[in-house]
Amino acid sequence: MSTETVTGLVAVVIVTIATLVIGTWGLRFSRTTSDFFVASRSVRPALNASAIGGEYLSAASFLGVAGLVLTFGADMLWYPIGWTAGYLLLLALVAAPLRRSGAYTLPDFAEARLGSRGVRAACSLMVVAIGWLYLVPQFHGAGITLHAAIGAPTWLGPVIVGAVVLANVSSGGMRSITFVQAFQYWLKLTALLLPAAVLLIVWAGDGTPGSRMPADPGWSVPLASGGSEGLYLTYSLIVATFLGTMGLPHVVVRFYTNPDGRAARRTTLMVLVLLGVFYLFPPIYGALGRVYAEELAASGRSDVLVLELPRLMVPGVGGELLAGLVVAGAFAAFLSTSSGLVIAVSGVLSQDVTGRLLRARRVTGVAVFRVSAAVAVAVPLAVALAAPNVGVARAVGLAFAVAASTFCPLLLLGIWWRGLTDVGAVAGLLAGGLGSGAGVVWTLVDGSASGWPAVLLEQPAAWSVPLAFAVMVGVSRLTAWRVPAHTRRFMVRLHTPEALELDRG
Amino acid sequence: MTEGPRPERVRVTGPPRRHLPRTRTGDIDDQTRLGSVYLGSLLREQLRLALRTVGVLMLTVGSLPLAFHVAPGLSEMHLAGMPLAWVLLGGLVYPLLVLLGWRYVRRAERNERDFADLMSEVDR
Numbered sequence: 073m074s075t076e077t078v079t080g081l082v083a084v085v086i087v088t089i090a091t092l093v094i095g096t097w098g099l100r101f102s103r104t105t106s107d108f109f110v111a112s113r114s115v116r117p118a119l120n121a122s123a124i125g126g127e128y129l130s131a132a133s134f135l136g137v138a139g140l141v142l143t144f145g146a147d148m149l150w151y152p153i154g155w156t157a158g159y160l161l162l163l164a165l166v167a168a169p170l171r172r173s174g175a176y177t178l179p180d181f182a183e184a185r186l187g188s189r190g191v192r193a194a195c196s197l198m199v200v201a202i203g204w205l206y207l208v209p210q211f212h213g214a215g216i217t218l219h220a221a222i223g224a225p226t227w228l229g230p231v232i233v234g235a236v237v238l239a240n241v242s243s244g245g246m247r248s249i250t251f252v253q254a255f256q257y258w259l260k261l262t263a264l265l266l267p268a269a270v271l272l273i274v275w276a277g278d279g280t281p282g283s284r285m286p287a288d289p290g291w292s293v294p295l296a297s298g299g300s301e302g303l304y305l306t307y308s309l310i311v312a313t314f315l316g317t318m319g320l321p322h323v324v325v326r327f328y329t330n331p332d333g334r335a336a337r338r339t340t341l342m343v344l345v346l347l348g349v350f351y352l353f354p355p356i357y358g359a360l361g362r363v364y365a366e367e368l369a370a371s372g373r374s375d376v377l378v379l380e381l382p383r384l385m386v387p388g389v390g391g392e393l394l395a396g397l398v399v400a401g402a403f404a405a406f407l408s409t410s411s412g413l414v415i416a417v418s419g420v421l422s423q424d425v426t427g428r429l430l431r432a433r434r435v436t437g438v439a440v441f442r443v444s445a446a447v448a449v450a451v452p453l454a455v456a457l458a459a460p461n462v463g464v465a466r467a468v469g470l471a472f473a474v475a476a477s478t479f480c481p482l483l484l485l486g487i488w489w490r491g492l493t494d495v496g497a498v499a500g501l502l503a504g505g506l507g508s509g510a511g512v513v514w515t516l517v518d519g520s521a522s523g524w525p526a527v528l529l530e531q532p533a534a535w536s537v538p539l540a541f542a543v544m545v546g547v548s549r550l551t552a553w554r555v556p557a558h559t560r561r562f563m564v565r566l567h568t569p570e571a572l573e574l575d576r577g
Numbered sequence: 578m579t580e581g582p583r584p585e586r587v588r589v590t591g592p593p594r595r596h597l598p599r600t601r602t603g604d605i606d607d608q609t610r611l612g613s614v615y616l617g618s619l620l621r622e623q624l625r626l627a628l629r630t631v632g633v634l635m636l637t638v639g640s641l642p643l644a645f646h647v648a649p650g651l652s653e654m655h656l657a658g659m660p661l662a663w664v665l666l667g668g669l670v671y672p673l674l675v676l677l678g679w680r681y682v683r684r685a686e687r688n689e690r691d692f693a694d695l696m697s698e699v700d701r
Contacts, residue, residue, distance in 0.1 A: 348671030
């Protein structure tokens with residue numbers, strides 16, 4: 073066993089053990105079903121913001137961004153910007169009303185707002201679809217990382233991540249996961265910040281190579297290549313990421329753990345700060361990789377740039393230690409994002425599928441949640457093992473596009489427009505889901521052809537989001553007699569501060 | 578002095594002199610026209626604030642791709658020794674996002690305080 077294998081192995085084992093220990097420690101606070109689902113709605117903003125940050129920063133953020141920047145240049149900086157700006161839109165348009173709605177999942181919100189089981193079923197389907205679409209690349213990333221760090225077979229990473237997540241989620245639920253994820257945000261930040269500082273010092277010591285090179289025109293333009301098609305791709309990416317964040321099931325579930333609407337806002341603001349600090353670093357790896365590790369881009373292994381760069385730039389033990397730290401951060405990224413997604417998906421499954429089936433047999437709420445968590449892990453794990461060749465960043469990008477085309481219109485219109493009806497909501501979900509889903513299928517099946525039709529399918533958000541909005545508004549107007557009678561009371565609940573004594577329905 | 582059982586103490590009360598003043602929350606609960614106006618004003622104020630925040634975001638960050646598309650010369654400009662695109666997209670965008678968020682939270686909470694003050698005033 074070489075030294076690189078040892079540091080990588082030690083890093084993975086330490087993160088795994090720390091995750092399990094903190095999860096078990098959090099277990100002491102987890103007693104009721106409410107603890108499991110929403111940490112009994114009592115998580116303070118500072119802790120909650122760290123947990124949201126820890127949950128949100130996935131494999132795509134930790135590994136993907138640096139690799140994309142190395143390969144494609146400045147236009148890839150839009151990914152981290154979009155992932156952060158998505159929280160600004162969430163803050164301004166959704167955060168406080170969503171918390172005040174008192175619902176736990178997106179299907180709960182839809183049912184409470186529109187009073188329809190049909191809308192609820194459609195939303196449950198979308199939550200599970202988006203959650204699984206987002207889980208598969210996390211498992212893939214784990215496989216790549218373990219392969220790069222300790223030379224393990226690529227099936228081992230997904231299996232380990234799946235097992236640890238399942239153990240943690242099903243033992244402690246949301247309450248213990250909150251501590252785990254808050255810890256993992258700070259671990260990820262340290263694991264990126266410390267090596268970046270050292271690498272920058274090394275770079276300065278080398279006489280800042282590369283800084284006086286004539287600017288590569290393609291690399292420092294923040295636009296996808298190809299004239300107006302590139303402009304479309306860039307704007308479509310902006311639409312998908314800015315609007316998709318609010319529709320991601322694991323992001324939304326987090327808001328129910330805030331004590332009230334005001335805390336939800338303050339939590340979101342803190343998340344903006346935490347994400348902004350984190351995303352300063354991946355581009356540094358991308359830019360340094362341009363100088364020191366250009367062969368990674370050429371050989372199509374740019375996803376491992378963050379893992380390899382410390383070893384390439386710092387010889388000896390120092391480089392090994394930094395590499396171990398980065399592996400630990402990457403592993404934390406898979407664990408935390410997967411945990412959040414599994415919680416969200418199993419929350420929906422246990423309410424709408426397994427709960428129905430098992431409650432007839434008098435199984436308790438916590439047991440139902442555990443069964444659902446097992447299902448939520450098993451399906452995407454099987455897909456990840458069966459189809460190991462789906463790109464990490466692409467799949468995550470598509471999950472954002474689908475979320476932006478379905479839940480974003482539902483949330484925005486549900487919160488701000490009294491005229492939304494159940495029929496309109498289902499029609500809009502269908503239009504946006506099919507439109508963006510066509511893009512997903514296209515990318516997974518083929519995705520090779522060029523020209524406008526391919527460009528439109530590759531990055532569907534710029535047309536599928538307006539389409540979903542238009543269909544939702546249009547059909548709601550045509551079915552205006554179906555506007556629920558309690559709409560106004562519900563608006564009171566969504567928008568008035570909790571301190572006021574009002575009838576909230 | 579005779580030691581008999583003490584007469585039971587009787588509390589003398591009358592009907593309340595005046596009705597409790599009607600609060601404005603009652604208007605909202607009863608869904609009166611006035612209540613509808615109160616709620617509508619809060620909703621409009623909050624939506625306007627949200628849209629203003631999103632609008633500033635679109636005008637600043639959202640206009641960058643178009644600016645670089647229309648004026649390709651921008652990508653050759655440098656700021657503090659680094660390409661302009663990198664300084665803007667890799668660094669300066671994030672403080673701007675936080676600033677917009679901070680301003681939004683302050684104003685949204687102020688709107689809610691104003692609404693709460695309006696509700697706690699009583700009509701005489």
